[in-house]
Amino acid sequence: MFRLFKHYVPYAVLFLALIDFALLFGAAEAAWVVRARQIGMGVDPIAVRYWPLVNFAVTLQLAMIAVGVYGSDAFHSLRFAAARLVVAICLGVIFLSVVYFALPGYTLWRSNSLYAMFFAFVLLVSVRMVLGRMFGTEAFKRRVLVLGAGQRAARLGRLGAERATSFSVVGHIDMGDCEPVVATAVPRAAIDSLASYAATLGANEVVLALEERRKAMPVADLLHIRTLGMHVNEISTFLERETGRVDLRSINPSWLIFSDGFSSGRRLSSLAKRLFDIVVAALLLTLTLPFVLFAAVLVKLESKGPAFYRQTRAGLYGAPFDILKLRSMRQDAEAGGKAVWAEKDDPRITRVGRFIRKVRIDELPQVWTVLKGEMSFVGPRPERPEFVAELGKKIPFYAERHVVKPGITGWAQINYPYGASLDDARHKLEYDLYYAKNYTPFLDVVIILQTIRVVLFPDGAR
Incomplete structure (x- = not known):
């Protein structure tokens, strides 16, 4: 594996990503040339349109990462890869179409984009047909x-x-x-x-x-x-x-003490992370407020009780704080105030609640908590203090997940979606410890991109 900013990337993924970037750049150039000749325009040197071509390739490749084109399933199933490529190309071109109005000189024309989409899909699928089997062989x-x-x-x-x-x-x-x-x-x-x-x-x-x-x-x-x-x-x-996780069955305290990670010299990274949280939280609160209010009305219409609810969670270094969420369960979901684990197909979830959980709308009010600085966009999922006390007694190193701020999304959430039992909590802790140990802004970017996959293809969100 290739280590990139403390995060390991398989050689097969790196090799395919480099090929894909070259193919996307070539598809954009071919689209430009074809369209120019159709309308009788002369074809200038490639340096004149360098940035539109690069933007097309970079944007579509980020979309491919986001929807899981480089996941293990896509390496072993051409049908799966082709379906994800369609989604990625459409998402990327839609984003570029929006950017076109703000920066018209740095994106392809809309007519170019249509041709580029077609060429990109053909080229990307073709390379997977030719090299797909090789990526899963002993060669890599x-x-x-x-x-x-x-x-x-x-x-x-x-x-x-x-x-x-x-x-x-x-x-x-x-x-x-x-x-x-x-x-x-x-x-x-x-x-x-x-x-x-x-x-x-x-x-x-x-x-x-x-x-x-x-x-x-x-x-x-x-x-x-x-x-x-x-x-x-x-x-x-x-x-x-x-x-991509810290294996609890094989580690001991000395390994955590002497291994690389948990660096204290990341003050600049933490500052950049906080600045990102503030800017994006303010923007998201502005853009998503109508959706949150509409969902709140639906919650109120379906079941009695407030549309929003506050709940105490354990934050940085275990300090308690309150999160704000849209209510997705019945008001009497926790009779007597006793904390209860969520279940798969939990009967306490309302019909509206099931939908807003699938598309993660119930999480949007937590952006306010991010703006206040009690949470970050990326980090371990904050748990109830009652669960933290219980899990800390049963799972070794559980307290170490609190050395970073909790987040709305995280490494555990995109790799292990379920968390409704002691065994699930142990597995998620392994991913949380990996994040706390190897945190870099690069890993945050990977997690944010992969969160799009979880939202678009929700597998058992609770």
Whole structure:
């Protein structure tokens, strides 16, 4: 994987994105030339229209990221990819059409855009027909040798066998640290040189997945492997990179203490984040107020009770604050004031409430909380203090998610939509810890773009 601003991007995604950008630029240029010749206009040098072409390519590529064109499903299904490409191209061109009125010299003509849409779709689908199978093959996967034969090592074997992963396990070595559960593991005593064995298998990386490291740490082997230029990682760091989450089953306090992340030197990034929150919150409050008021009227008409409700949540460093939301449940949803987990197909949700949850309109009043500075647009989902106290006792490192401001959307929300049980809370915490540990403005941009996918294709919003 390629590390970009502390966030890992699979090589296959990076390679395809670069090809797509070139194709989008070419589609815009072809559209310009075709349309110019149709109306009898001379074709000037490409430098004259450089910015319209770049804007077309950049905008459509951002739209492609937003709707999930570079997700694992799109890599393995041409039909899925083609459907998402249609949505992305339409969204991008609609946005450019709006921009045209403000900056006409920096976008394609509307007649150009129609041709560019067609050329872009044909080119993007064609490259996926030709190269689509290759992106999921071993050519773009890291070959990993696992040191260990216990449960941790077995987990890596199962993960590497999944279709969407960017690595494959080429072998396991039984280091004698536990009773082996991987039947194909080769005993360390049967190998003369571990470094030579790894090279024979064509391994790019060695991952330490021992159950007990105190007596079985192969320091000499690892040193030899590393000095030969092969990457060496332990399982927690490896899983963080490959899954985009901090694996709670493999980490310990020392890993969190000594690993890269949780940087205090991001004052400039925090300032930029706050400025972004203020500007966008003010703009959103202005633009979405009619929709919020209309939804509030529908809520009032369907069920008794106030259209809006306040609820106490745990914020930065666990400090309590109140959020404002449109009411999507019956007024008596929590009889006696006792906090209750939301469920899938929760019977307490009203018909209007189900709709406004699907399209996330119920979240819009929280923009006021963002403007006040108690929340951000991006961050871990704020939980009820009652749930925080309960989960903090049952899930290790739960308090560490509060080292960043809570957000309306977040890394957990776009990667793991459900959160209605203890197991769900544990999974979402793994994503929240990844965000808190690796936060950069770049990751915020990725999350905001991917939130569009969640809104357009809601999978079980609650």
